[in-house]
Amino acid sequence: MIAKRRKKITLTIDGNQVTVPEGTTIMQAAEQIGIRIPRLCYHPDLSLAGSCRVCIVEVKDMGHYMASCSSPVWEGMEVRTNSPEIREARRDIVELLLDNHPMDCQTCERDGNCELQNLAYSLGVRERLYEGKRKEFPIEDSSVSVVRNPNKCILCGRCVRVCAEIQGVYNLSQHGRGFYTVVAPAHKANMDDSVCIQCGQCINVCPTAAFLEKSSTEAVWKALADPNLHVVVQTAPSIRAAIGEGFGYPPGTPCTGKMITALRLLGFEKVFDTDLGADLTIVEEAHEFLTRLQTGGPLPMITSCSPGWISFLEKFYPELIPHASTCKSPMSMLSTLAKTYYADRMNIPPENIFMVAVMPCVAKKYEAQRPEHLMPDGRPYTDAVLTTRELIWMIKCYGIDFTRLPDGQFDAPLGIASGAGDIFGTTGGVMEATLRAASRILTGKKPDRLEFTEVRAVEGLRDTYVAIGERNVHVAVANGLNNAKQVLNKVVSGEEHYDIIEVMACPGGCIGGGGQPYPSENYHVLDPQLLRKRAAALYTIDGSKELRESYENPALEELYETYLGSPGSVKAHQLLHTQYRPRLPRGIR
Amino acid sequence: MNPHCASSTNNWPEVKAVAERLLGDDVVQFIEECRKTSEPNSYLIAVLHKVQSKFGYLGASHLDAVAQLMQIPAAKVSGVASFYHYFRLQPRGKFIINLCLGTACYVKGADRLAEKLKEELGIDFGETTSDGMFTLEGARCLGACSLAPVMLINDDMHGTVTPDQIPIILDRYLKKAKQETASKSAS
Numbered sequence A: 001m002i003a004k005r006r007k008k009i010t011l012t013i014d015g016n017q018v019t020v021p022e023g024t025t026i027m028q029a030a031e032q033i034g035i036r037i038p039r040l041c042y043h044p045d046l047s048l049a050g051s052c053r054v055c056i057v058e059v060k061d062m063g064h065y066m067a068s069c070s071s072p073v074w075e076g077m078e079v080r081t082n083s084p085e086i087r088e089a090r091r092d093i094v095e096l097l098l099d100n101h102p103m104d105c106q107t108c109e110r111d112g113n114c115e116l117q118n119l120a121y122s123l124g125v126r127e128r129l130y131e132g133k134r135k136e137f138p139i140e141d142s143s144v145s146v147v148r149n150p151n152k153c154i155l156c157g158r159c160v161r162v163c164a165e166i167q168g169v170y171n172l173s174q175h176g177r178g179f180y181t182v183v184a185p186a187h188k189a190n191m192d193d194s195v196c197i198q199c200g201q202c203i204n205v206c207p208t209a210a211f212l213e214k215s216s217t218e219a220v221w222k223a224l225a226d227p228n229l230h231v232v233v234q235t236a237p238s239i240r241a242a243i244g245e246g247f248g249y250p251p252g253t254p255c256t257g258k259m260i261t262a263l264r265l266l267g268f269e270k271v272f273d274t275d276l277g278a279d280l281t282i283v284e285e286a287h288e289f290l291t292r293l294q295t296g297g298p299l300p301m302i303t304s305c306s307p308g309w310i311s312f313l314e315k316f317y318p319e320l321i322p323h324a325s326t327c328k329s330p331m332s333m334l335s336t337l338a339k340t341y342y343a344d345r346m347n348i349p350p351e352n353i354f355m356v357a358v359m360p361c362v363a364k365k366y367e368a369q370r371p372e373h374l375m376p377d378g379r380p381y382t383d384a385v386l387t388t389r390e391l392i393w394m395i396k397c398y399g400i401d402f403t404r405l406p407d408g409q410f411d412a413p414l415g416i417a418s419g420a421g422d423i424f425g426t427t428g429g430v431m432e433a434t435l436r437a438a439s440r441i442l443t444g445k446k447p448d449r450l451e452f453t454e455v456r457a458v459e460g461l462r463d464t465y466v467a468i469g470e471r472n473v474h475v476a477v478a479n480g481l482n483n484a485k486q487v488l489n490k491v492v493s494g495e496e497h498y499d500i501i502e503v504m505a506c507p508g509g510c511i512g513g514g515g516q517p518y519p520s521e522n523y524h525v526l527d528p529q530l531l532r533k534r535a536a537a538l539y540t541i542d543g544s545k546e547l548r549e550s551y552e553n554p555a556l557e558e559l560y561e562t563y564l565g566s567p568g569s570v571k572a573h574q575l576l577h578t579q580y581r582p583r584l585p586r587g588i589r
Numbered sequence B: 001m002n003p004h005c006a007s008s009t010n011n012w013p014e015v016k017a018v019a020e021r022l023l024g025d026d027v028v029q030f031i032e033e034c035r036k037t038s039e040p041n042s043y044l045i046a047v048l049h050k051v052q053s054k055f056g057y058l059g060a061s062h063l064d065a066v067a068q069l070m071q072i073p074a075a076k077v078s079g080v081a082s083f084y085h086y087f088r089l090q091p092r093g094k095f096i097i098n099l100c101l102g103t104a105c106y107v108k109g110a111d112r113l114a115e116k117l118k119e120e121l122g123i124d125f126g127e128t129t130s131d132g133m134f135t136l137e138g139a140r141c142l143g144a145c146s147l148a149p150v151m152l153i154n155d156d157m158h159g160t161v162t163p164d165q166i167p168i169i170l171d172r173y174l175k176k177a178k179q180e181t182a183s184k185s186a187s
């Protein structure tokens, strides 16, 4: 990590001597001696804004307070992070932020996990001194995934930065001046008419409820209460790795069994595993990849499970559409099977089945509504998508004591999955699962290597060669679309030839999805430590399974034998594959 | 070829053609010159000025076209355009009303004229009526204090105006506009 040895600087903070490399900020230096200076616009993985002034400290001989997040230390600096005056100044700053803020914490979705609320409390704001003019912007809910409520926005700019710097989408910016400033897409247009790819990262980094997912909990409660509906649910690989955080478990605690039991208590008749859809995706995708290799079809082939990425492809890189795998995502494959294969077997009319998908992702809400994923009668295969956060809320709302639940098991016939399906939830997982499958097909025997740690792009981007049998396969793995751009630009320019590329829209893959729990106290959103822990949970599950290759999944064997025929068959294409088209507005890359 | 993809997947030629058509050759050429420099993005404001002086305002489609041709995210372009006072995001009316809000005029009742104008036109300062006839703007001392309160409509100065004269004055301009269109369609 340390590239060059940097000069050391010694300073004192609250009387303690501390030595840090040159270029360190006051805020970072204070963290080294265990002081966490309050902050709001600052985010360690985004550029500095220095706009909120919540992080002010006193520096000796400076006539004014300094913003600690953006002030580098100097030799001999004397910093005070606390004094009655500083505390009062910080409190005033937050009071001013609150003076045009709606006073409705009790009815707000962020109540209890809102950074602004926490900050106001911890800085000692106990009454509203300034009652300023309130903002009166309409709530903007044109998008099926992301709802914008500018009245709760404190203009910290974190969403603007995550969208531009991490996602490379740059859908948001501040518009206007002064009191009328508003964060919005270009021309203050609706999210639905913008280049937004619905990843939900703005929701994750927003300290308040100014960005939220569009809730589907009401629709699900209603379906669960309807005696005429057969309500089934599937859960994505990464839910089991993150849901525990909502109930006080440390990050990285796998909670598969308790999650299943909780879903049964909520009233779902069957609990299916999206991992089976993931195994199926691998089998179909491996088949597609090998066909492309043989027929010289468009290479590289690029994975297609991440709907945020697919949106990005259609808006930003439409000329690469032929490179995307035509496979539906694991969620859509599983939903399709639930309303065809499962419906047939159980003799239930598909229109009586209500399919709920629990996803780490808000873009899945969009995917479910895409015309390509509607049944011939116009209803969606996936009726409702809940984020991890929404499911946690429903479990709490119902009064389920999650931590005391016994472990449950997924239901047949869509409940058996290999470890390859589990790791779909983290970066490099789809690639690793594909490489397991490709080894088997290309070498014709059980692969001697199951783990491909070189494709786990924990830092966002991997570009490497993997030997499979006789072949040296050139692979790239990217998560966070700004990272993806780097690879895609090389494909467009012809600078590099890749065989297969995995792209996940969200940082870290689904474990860092836009619908995952807000991090607990010692972590922050996008925190690599947090993402590593969640990923570790998935690798533990994979490692503990006998069944680790998609091709060995007995449930798939049965599915192909009794229903689909063979991988890539006409029926498989009808049910499990999809198509894409360029969309406007076209994004700037 | 992949049977599942739309027949044409590259929409850039169309997007570019639309942008060029909207802005016209002179602006497109100017943008191309800017793009040859080492810091093309620093010319954004200059380009926006050029577009505004050509069209009188910066419409959403103009801004999108600039974004595409300069390859700067549209959110950034529209954010910049909305920040500066001198950029107008809406077309200006046929008649620009500059109501003087300077001290002398204010003392003589410019505030009542402002109320009356807003009421008659149904718009606020900085806005344009939906028929595209009037844009209402406020000005600081127009240098005609002896005639206070004054307002300027295009190049005509109106002095010692009272609120009840406002509808009559506005009506005169509407008639003028009608006559102009009538004589245009006759010729």
Ligand code: SF4
Binding pocket: A101, A102, A103, A104, A105, A106, A108, A109, A110, A111, A112, A114, A115, A116, A117, A152, A207, A208, A209, A210
């Ligand atoms: S965003 Fe936070 S501070 Fe604002 S109303 Fe919601 S919970 Fe309260």
Ligand code: SF4
Binding pocket: A146, A162, A163, A167, A169, A170, A171, A172, A195, A196, A197, A198, A199, A200, A201, A202, A203
């Ligand atoms: S959902 Fe993603 S793409 Fe859309 S505005 Fe938020 S961060 Fe940007």
Ligand code: SF4
Binding pocket: A152, A153, A154, A155, A156, A157, A158, A159, A160, A183, A205, A206, A207, A208, A210, A211
């Ligand atoms: S929407 Fe949220 S993240 Fe974005 S500027 Fe407002 S408060 Fe900050």
Ligand code: FES
Binding pocket: A038, A039, A040, A041, A042, A049, A050, A051, A052, A053, A054, A055, A056, A067, A068, A069, A070
């Ligand atoms: S956190 Fe330092 S200025 Fe906002």
Ligand code: FES
Binding pocket: B100, B101, B102, B103, B104, B105, B106, B140, B141, B142, B143, B144, B145, B148, B149, B150
């Ligand atoms: S104050 Fe109005 S013209 Fe001078």
